[in-house]
Amino acid sequence: MPTPARIHVAHALHEVFGEGGRVPDIWDRELGEDAHLAQALLGLCLRRWGRLQAWVKPKLKDPDRGVPLGTRVTLAMGLAQLAWLPGVSDHAAVNEAVELAGNRDLGFVPHKGLVNAILRKAAKDRTALAAELEALPAALDRSSAAERALRAALAPHGAGKHVEGDLEALWARLQRPPRPDFRLLKGEVPEGLVPLPEVPGCLCLEDGAPFPRPWLESAAGMVQDRSSQALLAYQWERPVTRILDACAAPGGKATTLALRHPEADLVALEVHPRRAARLRQTLEQRGLRARVIHADAAEWLERAESDFDLILLDAPCSGSGTLQKHPEWPWLQHEDLPRLTGLQRRLLTAAAERLAPGGLLIYAVCSWLPEECEAHREWLAEARPDLQPAPVWPGRLGTPGEGSEGHSPVFRPNPLHWEGEGFQGFAVTRA
């Protein structure tokens, strides 16, 4: 019987490559100590899927016909363990993959022999296998969606003339498993965490330090990517008494807003009931004052009784900027982009309508695609001439050429120099 860790990985790969679905956040919850192996194996299979498939193809009897997904999954899992997980024995890597291929739910029973033969041969020289896989072009691991996201990420910084080397360098960085960033909420900086000089209040894990689970569980800190933290380090001196976080769950940015403006009334909206309940719980656990409302933000804003001095619209998006954290992203179906951009426009229109005179509206997405941010910014500039760009971020976080006096109304850190998630945003104020 294959171990639960490998069964979970096989199921997750089937979900991604068979259904075009995401790996659920809690896919490894019941795995205990084996979760590390499962995470490493899943990450390797997702990040090197193209090369693993290309390595197998010439070894098939009929390469053009290919093999069913179950066989491809079990082969990829076996090969990834042999090539890149030296702690896994040949026996475990090969035999468990063969057993998975014999499981009707996960593999393709007639291919047990094929899986066995290919993996046994590969196990004879694991170093050579790794070298052969590494020698295949890294571009094989990129879907067209990933390629597009990378080009979009680099375009504003190189005015469209960046060299292919930049693209490869960015892709190589995004293929490394991400390292989490943290934010101190109260008390002292715990051992093992060190400040990130570029973003005040942002902490990183020291090399070799354990993940600070007890500290997080004590609600003294939270995990928050440096991009989100830099976005919320906007420089804005005008008084803020009413704040709206229009898309607030799970509550990372609502937390920062509540701590930054403790005297203000904070309304946090969330359309999904379960996420709204979790948001309420998180804010309560952190001892923060906020009114959490389960509602569609556009509808709620239409009926809102007053305007807001500060609106954060951290909009639902494709998540193209999170592909380091979500290595399945390149392989998902991305058919819902027009629906998302329509929703973003609807939310932005409603938010702009309720911005108080002199107030600040920040729109942001964790995506590099221009249609999810830049296009909205251009549209808003035409549709609402009463809204002016607000240069609230240090110029180095913007795009060269935008902004004044060292500050920018656009948030778009250069992904070649900035190791945070891919984020884009803009800020406007109402005259």
Ligand SMILES: C[S@@+](CC[C@H](N)C(=O)[O-])C[C@H]1O[C@@H](n2cnc3c(N)ncnc32)[C@H](O)[C@@H]1O
């Ligand atoms: C990018 S996430 C927000 C992350 C959050 N700001 C944070 O920092 O923790 C977008 C959120 O918007 C919610 N959402 C999607 N459509 C919405 C709508 N029409 N009204 C309000 N919330 C919405 C999603 O369920 C999701 O929780």
